[in-house]
Amino acid sequence: MPREVRERQMLDAAVAVFARRGYRAASMDEIAELAGASKPLVYLYLNSKEDLFSACIRREAEALIAAVRAAVDPGTPADRRLWDGLRGFFAHTAAHPDGWAVLHCQARTHGEPFALEVAALRRRLVDVVTQLITETAADGGCTAPLPETEVAGLAHALVGAAESLAGWSNERDGAAASETAATLMNFAWTGLENLSHGRRWAPVAAGGGART
Structure with a gap:
């Protein structure tokens, strides 16, 4: 899958989780699961949880x-x-x-x-x-x-x-x-x-x- 598409899926999942849980309670495991990706891949593409939230x-x-x-x-x-x-x-x-x-x-x-x-x-x-x-x-x-x-x-x-x-x-x-x-x-x-x-x-x- 192209990186651009995968990143969009991760951001879509992150927005949904951050909206529902809030920044502090949001879990990178839950974001990765919702995006259909592994947690290491989320970190590889979007670095830290803080960077992911900023990107959202x-x-x-x-x-x-x-x-x-x-x-x-x-x-x-x-x-x-x-x-x-x-x-x-x-x-x-x-x-x-x-x-x-x-x-x-x-x-x-x-x-x-x-x-x-x-x-x-x-x-x-x-x-x-x-x-x-x-x-x-x-x-x-x-x-x-x-x-x-x-x-x-x-x-x-x-x-x-x-x-x-x-x-x-x-x-x-x-x-x-x-x-x-x-x-x-x-x-x-x-x-x-x-x-x-x-x-x-x-x-x-x-x-x-x-x-x-």
Whole structure:
């Protein structure tokens, strides 16, 4: 069997075991058995358990980024691109719950170097969303460019909300990707539409409600 195919089988097995057991409780014996390979062969191809877990994180991160990018058609209106990006994100996390569990739950809880791998993924997602927010605001008639700090904050908030919703959706046996994406899109779009037209929320004196 070609090495590339064998390694993919090992990584598939490792993702399933790490998602189910967690990094510390996962057994290389169980991973090897699920992959249909010997444990020495797993070590030969992928070195240590730490290296194997890192390889799983990188593979699942790349697959998620690729899915989001592939879902966005550059020729469509900006709001449609944002919608398609969200739908691509939720479709992928629903179709690959073990991969998402490794990224969102397992890798975050074990410190370096795993948390650094996830942080790098998050930065890439934020970069994608930052561009989409900027383009959406401009296409929506924003009279002046939104401040960079505001766009960055919105992008981080949107990515954080998407991460939380993906976990929530998967715990419910995977709500439809379009349904979950629409939930977040409606929330985000209301704010972006207001910002695009210069309508901003601001606090007022106690008892006076809020003003825009």
